[in-house]
Amino acid sequence: MSTSLPALAFAGIGLMGLPMSRRLLAAGYPLSLWNRTPDKCVSLTAQGALCVASPAELCTDANIIMLCLANTEVVREVVFGPGGIVEGARPGQLLVDFSSLEPAATREMAAELLARTGMHWMDAPVSGGTPGAASGSLAIMAGGREEDIERARPILAHLGQRLTRMGDVGAGQVTKVCNQMIVACNALVLAEVVALAEQSGVDASLLADALAGGFADSKPLQILAPQMAASQFEPVKWHVRTLLKDLDTAVKLSREVGAATPLSGLAAQLMRLHGSQGHLEHDPATLVQLYRQPEV
Template identity: 40%
Template sequence: MSAAIVPDAPRVGFCGIGKMGEPMAWRLLAAGHALRVWNRSSAKLAALAAEGGVVSDSPRQLAETSDVVMLCLGDGHAVEEVVFGERGLAHAATAPRFLVDHSTIAPAETQRLARRWHELTGGAWIDAPVSGGTAGAVTGTLAIMCGGHANDIAAVEPLLRAYAARVTRMGATGAGQATKLANQAIVVTTIAGIAEACVLAQRAGIEAAAIPAALRGGWADSVLLQTLMPRMLTPPASPSGTIRTMLKDLDAVAELAREANAPLRAVGEVRKLLREAVEQGLGDEDISQIVQVLLDQRMAHQPEINNEH
């Protein structure tokens, strides 16, 4: 349910009502913000409209009645189209003062789009990718890592607090995206390790379902362990994040690593694993289902382990 509209609060527009964007939009409504929404598919907009959200016919229309616009889109191509396409935000007669991009895209792409946005509109672009998954969006506990001018980030932080427990400026434009990609490197290698441990336990005759409780509080414990190992054993009805999306993020990690001359040995191997999963038709499955690729493999496919002392 939406709360009473906060007087004198900035008008907020939100583009991208997907798995993450939808609960974020609901929390903005619940906090009392005047909210305008746009989504490529209008199916998810009816419920928001019934609670006070104003549906816009195009990003341009949304921008003309918004002071701040948030994006939560699938990739850099989608961001560029929504912002600069034929009916994009940049073509509004009066552009919003701030554009906050919660999508995960390459830092260099963010810098290019931000320069173009500022040249066309004079507005500020803040890259603000999030971490915490759909559960964090629903509960308002997301972590947001921002790139942009400190004053601009401070100006929009009260809005971000509707769905974030932590908002951190990491540096200039692109720094938020670089931090998110570092986050994804940690997340995906951890998930792959959990998947390998799950298969190892099963083949060693251990009840894998007991592992999360057994390891709780130890060094191997994590939100990922507690959340994803059960999903590996019982696949969820719908994905919270897909293998295809994570592979897209790892492709951006690899691009950043090339630019920064940073080695990616572990991430590189996991990227191969995700590619193999996509090739096997698992791309739209929950990220936990990379375990299926490992379950189909035998020791002959594994690198030799040196047991010399």
């Protein structure tokens, strides 16, 4: 492992954090890890990572501390809770948050962390799912100081094919909200399309190929439509609860800024309905079950 590269730290070894951490290790970066469930770090420690006992300890050696966590509340706890990053942070360090959070909360937490420790915050939510995380082809939308984003750019080049500065802290989260509005509404209409094709006697497994290259083509079409048609819901690549959280964030943001988001508001309610039927931890491909006629 090269010692000429900056030391990094990563909190949140989940569906996305695991493959992202693997890529950083493969690139030769010294890497410290923290996860609420330490067992998830085992495969990474076998590759040379160091697992620490608290988020605060991530700041001991690392210059850049990265987060990939479930939601705003979890990030707040990891940063400001007992044993949190705030207890170990110092000026000159940079927090890079890949999580998808509420923009206003991101700005508030960034201001508090800077005031208390001198550590700057860069929000860098990602799009591309677990395949993108594994292949290093994520799209990364960033908010923060230009110098912080440029400092992180060589490192994030191992994780994403594109890093775009969208503005100051919070701008990355606004952009991710826009991304998720498109993805979630797309997933819901694809579920309608597959069910309609099936009920009309058309082989829905042919839809993705038939529409490839046309105006209706998209990555969600090529990924989700075949899975929906085949009822292939495992392995779970992302969660219904994640799309629901992001749609709720979109609706909240629209109220805060006075924008109209009627389609996303309806999508949030349909996603909530699907989640209430036991699908919160399931893959969004299961959305097709909302529209299929029950078997008799």
